[in-house]
Amino acid sequence: MSIKKTDSGWLVDAQPGGRGSKRFRKTFKTQAEAKAWEAWLKTQVTQNAKWQPEKRDTRKLSELIDLWYTHHGSGLKAGANTYSRLKLACAAMGNPVADRFTVNTFATYRTDRLAAGIAPNSVNREHAYLRSVFNELRRLGQWGRSNPLAELRQFKVQERELSYLTVDQIHDLLSELQGGKNRHAAMVARVCLATGARWSEAENLEARHIRNDQIQFAGTKSGKVRFIPVGPELTEQLKSHHLKTETGQRLFAPCYSAFRDAIERSDIQLQDGQLTHVLRHTFASHFMMNGGNILVLQRSLGHANLTMTMRYAHLAPDHLQEVVRLNPLSALTLG
Structure with a gap:
């Protein structure tokens, strides 16, 4: 703190909380007034926490990530994978002080x-992973500051076109799978096409998951259990398939690569980054084209909200049909 004589009076220039804290400057007519105000400022440091500089948090970012994983992330289904990604990102940023x-x-x-x-x-x-680390640590009382990524907006990503298989392509693909060396791939594909299940969900089914013409999907991406009805014909096919194989309680052995090989043999062109997921898109697309209810589709696919499911709404037979009837060009034609 300092008091200086200036042309306009006695200037108090002070940082009562020390270096890094809020700075105060005020001019008084007399030196006595300046000293009195300076003394009052000093008392505020001990009486009011807001006058004190914020304490440093010298932990490394990696330590915060470790805390998040110990107290929260380890209980998440994909927690280990997320933890690994966070540690790699942390190292790439130089593991800064928190x-x-x-x-x-x-x-x-x-x-x-x-x-x-x-x-x-x-x-x-x-970005979402790291932002959630700070949010969760705040809830746990392990981080007292604001979330440094709270206001950072994510990149807008161009929505990719959804591709699906036609009836003829489905027939060709199932024929290729049936004729392949792996006896499980064709049946896993049928389950995906009949229920909208992800390949991993179908591939990991056990005999106990087939009951009363329903398939129970556990260990899903959302962590919730889904029950999807199937016809008695598929139920019998699944039971018969299990009797002929030596997979224990599991219905199928791993067969992802067999599906990839069948796609190549059938010469079906898929979008980049899409392989077995085309079966899920195919189920949803044909469901809507055949007049299915969008809410039923949401429950079948296990989407947490309707936003994801709405990607298939345009395939409904009556989607935006009023545009055809109510556009101005149609009025000219009628006239």
Whole structure:
């Protein structure tokens, strides 16, 4: 603190909380008034916490990630995978001191990731993971500051076109799978086409999951159990298939590569990054084209909200049909 004589009076220039704290400057007519105000400022440091500089948090970012995993992440289905991704990102950012990690730190990191050819979707996921670390640590009382990534917006990602198989392509694909060496792939594909299940969900089915012409899917992406009805014909096919195989309680042995080989043999062209997921898209697309209810589709696919399911709404037979009847060109034609 200091008191100086100036042309306009006695100037108090003080930081009562010490270096890094809020600075106060005020001019008084007399030196006595200036000294009295300076003394009052000093008392505020001990009486009011807001006058004190914020204490440093010298933990490393990696320590915060470890805390998150110990107290929260380890209980998540994909917690181990998320933890591994977070640690890699942390190392790439130089493992900064916690209170020196800022939005600019991550913004620079993600710019470098994009320049290296990493997809915006992947960068957005890393952003979401790290933001959730700070949110959860705040809830746990392990982080008292604001979330440094709270205001950072994610990249807008161009929505990819959804591709699905036609009836003829489905027939060709099932024929290729049936004729392949792996005896499980064709039946796993049938389950996906009949229920909208992900390949992993269908491939991991056990005999106990087939009851009363229903298939129970556990260990799903959302962590929730789904019950999907199937016809008695598919039920019998699944039971018969299990009797002929030596897979224990499991209905199928791993057969992902067999599906990939069948796609190549059938010469079906899929979008980049899409393979077995085309079966899930095919189920949803044909469901809507055949007049299915969008809410029933949501429950069948296990989507947490309707936003994801609405991607298939345009395939409904009556989707936006009023556009055909009510556009101005149609009025000219009628006239």
